[in-house]
Amino acid sequence: MATEENKDVVRRFVSECVNVHREDLLDRFAAPDVTLHPGTPDSAEATQGIDELRQAFRRFRILFPDLHVTHDLLVGEGPYVVARWTATGTHANEVAGLEPTGQQLRWGGTDIYRIEDGRIAEWWRNDDFAGLLRRLSRRVL
Incomplete structure (x- = not known):
């Protein structure tokens, strides 16, 4: 696939699946054996499927x-x-022992996707989830 077509797969994945909460559409955008790489060195090993x-x-x-999720930059x-992105969301349930705050939060990250046959075959994630948890813990203390 051409670079622009690959970028379009990522754009559509976020707009048609992630942002409209359509888990049922994951098969359209990700390969059955997609490999997911965690973004932090102390995270679990890559998972597959x-x-x-x-x-x-x-x-x-x-x-x-x-x-x-909003894409701030897509490079292919x-x-x-x-994809450099910014996410927003309301903290509605417990995470890492932190009770829900009801706070609207904003954080960012950078993902790398490898596209094969029009679908995501590999996905590396690196976001500021640790920073997000620190901000939440300050709000509940």
């Missing part, structure tokens, strides 16, 4: 039911697309 991705979506949607080269 659309079911793992589906579970991750569910967990995050429970925490932030109104999650919305060959099969790779790099």
Whole structure:
């Protein structure tokens, strides 16, 4: 696929699946054996499979039911697309022992996707979730 087509896969994944909470559409955007790479060195090992991705979506949607992601920048080269993004969401459920605050939060990150045959084959995530948890812990203390 051309670079612009790969970038469009990522754009559509966020707009048609993530931002409208359509977990049922994950199969359109991710390969059945998609590999998910955690973004921090102390995170768990990479996981594989659309079911793992589906579970991750569910967990995050429970925490932030109104999650919305905006792409600030998309850069592509060959099969790779790099997305710098900003997310917003209301902290609605417990995370890392922190009770829900009801606060509208904003955080960012950078993802790298490898697109194969029009779907996400690999996804590397690096976001400021640790910073988000620090901000939440200050609000509840």
